Amino acid sequence: METGEVLKMRGICKYFPGVNALQNVDFTLRSGEIHALMGENGAGKSTLIKVLTGVYVKDGGTILIRKNTSDAAGEAEFEEAHIRSPQDAQNSGISTVYQEIALCPNLSVAENMFIGRSGAFTNWADMNKKTGELLKSLDIPATPRQQLGSCSIAVQQMVAIARAVDMKCRVLILDEPTSSLDEQEVEKLFKLMRDLKEKGVGIIFVTHFLDQVYEVCDRITVLRDGTLVGEYVIEDLPRVKLVSKMLGKDLDDMSDIKSESDVGAVDRNTTPVLEAVNLVSNAGIKPFDFTIYKGEVNGFTGLLGSGRSECVRAIFGADKVLGGKVLINGQRVRIKKPIDAMKHGIGYLPEDRKKDGIVADLSVRDNIILALQVMKGFFRPFSKAKAEQMAQEYIKLLDVKTASSDTPIGQLSGGNQQKVILARWLLTNPDFLILDEPTRGIDIGTKIEIQKLALKLAAEGKSVTFISSEIDEMLRTCSRLIVMRDRKVVGELNGDELTRNKVMATIAGGEEK
Amino acid sequence: MTSSRPLSKKPFVQKLIAVTRMQLFIPVMALLLLVIFNLIADPSFFAIKLGYNSANQPVLSGYLITILDYGSELAILAIGMTLVTSASGGQDISVGASIAIAGSVILKVLCGNESRPDHMKAPIIVAFLVACLVAMLFGAFNGSLVAFFKIQPMVATLILFTAGRSIAAWINNNELPIIAEPEFSYFGTFIPGIPIPTPVFIAAACMLIIFLALKFTNLGLYSQAVGINPHSSRLNGINPAVVKLITYMILGLCVAVVGLIKVSRISTINYSVVAKDIEMDAILAVALGGNSLGGGKFSMPASIMGAYIIQFLTTTLYKFNVDSTALPAYKAVVVIILVVLSAPVVREKINQLKKSSSKKSVKEAA
Numbered sequence: 001m002e003t004g005e006v007l008k009m010r011g012i013c014k015y016f017p018g019v020n021a022l023q024n025v026d027f028t029l030r031s032g033e034i035h036a037l038m039g040e041n042g043a044g045k046s047t048l049i050k051v052l053t054g055v056y057v058k059d060g061g062t063i064l065i066r067k068n069t070s071d072a073a074g075e076a077e078f079e080e081a082h083i084r085s086p087q088d089a090q091n092s093g094i095s096t097v098y099q100e101i102a103l104c105p106n107l108s109v110a111e112n113m114f115i116g117r118s119g120a121f122t123n124w125a126d127m128n129k130k131t132g133e134l135l136k137s138l139d140i141p142a143t144p145r146q147q148l149g150s151c152s153i154a155v156q157q158m159v160a161i162a163r164a165v166d167m168k169c170r171v172l173i174l175d176e177p178t179s180s181l182d183e184q185e186v187e188k189l190f191k192l193m194r195d196l197k198e199k200g201v202g203i204i205f206v207t208h209f210l211d212q213v214y215e216v217c218d219r220i221t222v223l224r225d226g227t228l229v230g231e232y233v234i235e236d237l238p239r240v241k242l243v244s245k246m247l248g249k250d251l252d253d254m255s256d257i258k259s260e261s262d263v264g265a266v267d268r269n270t271t272p273v274l275e276a277v278n279l280v281s282n283a284g285i286k287p288f289d290f291t292i293y294k295g296e297v298n299g300f301t302g303l304l305g306s307g308r309s310e311c312v313r314a315i316f317g318a319d320k321v322l323g324g325k326v327l328i329n330g331q332r333v334r335i336k337k338p339i340d341a342m343k344h345g346i347g348y349l350p351e352d353r354k355k356d357g358i359v360a361d362l363s364v365r366d367n368i369i370l371a372l373q374v375m376k377g378f379f380r381p382f383s384k385a386k387a388e389q390m391a392q393e394y395i396k397l398l399d400v401k402t403a404s405s406d407t408p409i410g411q412l413s414g415g416n417q418q419k420v421i422l423a424r425w426l427l428t429n430p431d432f433l434i435l436d437e438p439t440r441g442i443d444i445g446t447k448i449e450i451q452k453l454a455l456k457l458a459a460e461g462k463s464v465t466f467i468s469s470e471i472d473e474m475l476r477t478c479s480r481l482i483v484m485r486d487r488k489v490v491g492e493l494n495g496d497e498l499t500r501n502k503v504m505a506t507i508a509g510g511e512e513k
Numbered sequence: 514m515t516s517s518r519p520l521s522k523k524p525f526v527q528k529l530i531a532v533t534r535m536q537l538f539i540p541v542m543a544l545l546l547l548v549i550f551n552l553i554a555d556p557s558f559f560a561i562k563l564g565y566n567s568a569n570q571p572v573l574s575g576y577l578i579t580i581l582d583y584g585s586e587l588a589i590l591a592i593g594m595t596l597v598t599s600a601s602g603g604q605d606i607s608v609g610a611s612i613a614i615a616g617s618v619i620l621k622v623l624c625g626n627e628s629r630p631d632h633m634k635a636p637i638i639v640a641f642l643v644a645c646l647v648a649m650l651f652g653a654f655n656g657s658l659v660a661f662f663k664i665q666p667m668v669a670t671l672i673l674f675t676a677g678r679s680i681a682a683w684i685n686n687n688e689l690p691i692i693a694e695p696e697f698s699y700f701g702t703f704i705p706g707i708p709i710p711t712p713v714f715i716a717a718a719c720m721l722i723i724f725l726a727l728k729f730t731n732l733g734l735y736s737q738a739v740g741i742n743p744h745s746s747r748l749n750g751i752n753p754a755v756v757k758l759i760t761y762m763i764l765g766l767c768v769a770v771v772g773l774i775k776v777s778r779i780s781t782i783n784y785s786v787v788a789k790d791i792e793m794d795a796i797l798a799v800a801l802g803g804n805s806l807g808g809g810k811f812s813m814p815a816s817i818m819g820a821y822i823i824q825f826l827t828t829t830l831y832k833f834n835v836d837s838t839a840l841p842a843y844k845a846v847v848v849i850i851l852v853v854l855s856a857p858v859v860r861e862k863i864n865q866l867k868k869s870s871s872k873k874s875v876k877e878a879a
Contacts, residue, residue, distance in 0.1 A: 316748075318747075318748055337747075337750075337752070338747060338748050338749065338750050339750035339751075339752075342749075342750050348748060350745075350748055355742075355744050355745070356744045356745050356748050357745055357748075358742070358745060359737075359738045359741045359742045359745050359746065360741060360742065361737070361741045361809050361810045362734075362737060362738060362741060362810075366734060366738075370734075370738065370749045371749045371750065373731060373734065374731075374749050374750040374751055375750060377731075378730055378731050378732075378735065379729070379730050379731075381728075381729065381730060381731045381734070424749075
């Protein structure tokens with residue numbers, strides 16, 4: 001059931017220091033539709049959502065919401081909504097259910113539904129009765145008096161949605177609701193979404209899972225680099241096209257760049273440096289196989305959230321490994337925690353530099369020597385002079401721009417922080433280095449330096465696994481690509497198959513064009 | 514501006530001094546204020562007299578000696594508390610209760626089941642080592658709650674905070690054993706012939722040990738890294754849980770040392786009073802030193818200095834006949850001022866003011 005427009009965002013702009021997070025973005029939502037908001041990391045999805053929900057205040061543009069009344073001709077009337085806080089958004093009928101459930105697990109389902117809404121006095125019987133009716137009408141398998149924490153994650157999510165719906169929302173935003181659900185739970189959630197759609201609610205669905213988009217959505221709006229790429233009816237936008245729109249590469253007018261250096265020449269008849277068989281971790285990826293040879297640069301590719309990072313984290317022992325085996329130079333090894341991997345000559349530059357990489361308040365010097373120091377041992381600290389000498393060597397080698405080696409790393413720019421983390425791992429002289437999004441959020445010059453470095457390491461006989469969201473970058477550096485979709489490996493591309501078209505088609509999967 | 518300087522040793526040392534100066538700025542100013550206040554109010558505060566005690570041994574006395582004497586207990590605790598704060602981002606509030614336990618254990622080993630033995634049943638060193646072991650075990654208990662069960666440090670240590678003094682009393686069947694032999698009192702008072710209180714030497718030894726530990730192990734690097742970013746630390750091969758556990762056990766050791774001093778001072782123990790509220794002073798010492806109570810970076814000298822400043826303040830208040838029941842209120846006022854001054858928000862503001870003023874005086878810097 002699709003009726004008129006309920007929300008019109010026009011010319012939305014949002015600036016952060018040094019970044020135009022959103023530039024003139026239009027977004028239209030109709031009541032009774034499920035509308036996917038798609039885009040890669042940094043495309044502006046979450047900024048747009050945050051502008052709509054009042055977390056950020058927009059710097060330009062208008063947000064129009066349909067009034068409940070219609071004019072004489074039956075035409076919908078719109079009024080401008082001034083959303084300056086989440087409370088404003090709620091008053092305008094916009095509700096959000098976030099990825100992390102923002103409810104209280106130790107309260108009952110009914111209490112969660114009414115929390116913050118009932119004033120000082122609560123009519124408990126009435127509250128439970130109303131909740132019961134609502135749960136029934138939405139077919140949610142929970143009882144009002146049940147403790148929320150005792151429900152499955154999916155049901156908790158549904159309760160959060162029911163709460164939003166009960167607050168008379170006309171626009172419901174679901175931000176990555178399915179990322180922690182299993183397949184059956186996702187099905188239940190979709191059923192609820194379809195029910196709400198029938199009731200005339202407009203749903204904005206943010207997800208990384210392509211299959212899910214094509215299962216429930218009616219329309220897709222694609223953002224890239226803070227600008228609107230377009231709005232499409234789902235039937236008009238096959239997967240391959242969607243992927244190309246998100247990545248900003250048109251399939252047709254592409255001239256493929258062949259790898260500049262000859263990194264493809266890897267002897268596959270030797271024992272692999274590292275071989276993983278049926279490896280699976282607790283991060284929700286399907287078991288996967290992986291091999292890398294001496295002097296090879298390979299890579300994991302796929303959309304954000306497809307499980308690329310989870311695979312390398314499993315290899316490094318960063319997540320809990322649940323099964324499978326790992327062979328290093330043909331020898332079976334057990335890697336249970338990062339230090340095991342480090343001792344076997346593996347280095348890992350993590351995806352989330354802030355959370356997993358830097359130790360912000362420590363000096364550049366301490367950040368550089370950290371991994372090698374830990375490998376050397378607790379009772380054998382480097383002398384200050386030795387640490388300083390190593391730090392200076394790598395600051396010079398990678399041209400890190402820092403006032404001194406004493407400066408806390410948190411004060412450096414993103415690119416320089418990344419170089420410091422890179423220095424940390426180069427210092428440990430690993431045989432196998434994993435670079436997970438090493439070039440994200442850093443300037444183009446540093447990007448190319450890092451790509452060259454990966455190739456140089458391979459030329460020196462090291463092995464490198466490279467992960468990047470940018471396909472061009474992957475094609476330039478890798479001689480073999482492992483393609484992932486929806487948390488499992490769906491293909492491996494070699495030699496002639498390494499073209500943008502082929503990579504994108506494999507990422508998109510489903511219907512080939 | 515400074516990056517283009519030649520890489521000689523001098524600017525490096527200068528920078529290091531500059532960093533230390535910033536962290537020590539607040540405690541030094543606090544100390545200075547207290548000194549000036551006392552100088553104006555009554556300069557006799559600073560008088561030190563050489564006298565003789567009841568055993569006819571030479572002893573130094575005076576307010577400054579009191580500060581050094583009692584401040585030493587606090588300084589020893591501040592060492593452990595600093596490490597705990599750095600690694601776990603929280604504080605151990607069971608320190609006072611644990612001191613009661615450690616003291617009780619020492620008396621139990623020395624007295625056995627008698628309440629007034631003629632001779633000690635074991636060498637003092639044995640009693641002390643047993644107390645160390647017990648205090649480290651209790652430290653490990655707190656530490657594992659924090660490290661493995663991820664309970665907030667204050668909540669985790671609340672258990673021992675509540676139960677500790679009862680456990681201490683239970684160890685000696687609620688009796689108050691008294692040790693008659695004078696050697697036992699040396700640790701908390703004076704060694705014959707040496708006019709300086711023994712706790713000063715004990716604290717100095719502890720400081721030396723922690724200085725060496727920080728220099729010759731990675732204790733400092735690990736606990737700071739874990740406190741700042743546990744995820745990153747783990748990915749660099751550190752086991753954050755074990756590091757946290759170790760810091761709590763080190764605090765346990767500090768507790769045992771203070772326990773020995775405490776029972777040695779009076780040759781007996783009073784379970785409900787011994788080291789009462791000392792944990793709060795120890796935590797304040799860390800905060801006064803300009804260390805973030807949220808964990809991460811720390812300066813050990815600053816914490817130790819903070820401990821002596823708190824004792825300076827307490828002694829000053831005693832000197833001016835502030836009633837012991839009203840003491841905490843006076844202390845609180847001073848502490849509020851100091852803690853607010855050293856709060857990151859305020860410091861940032863001060864730094865901004867400094868920056869804007871230094872821009873005007875660029876010539877001076879060059």
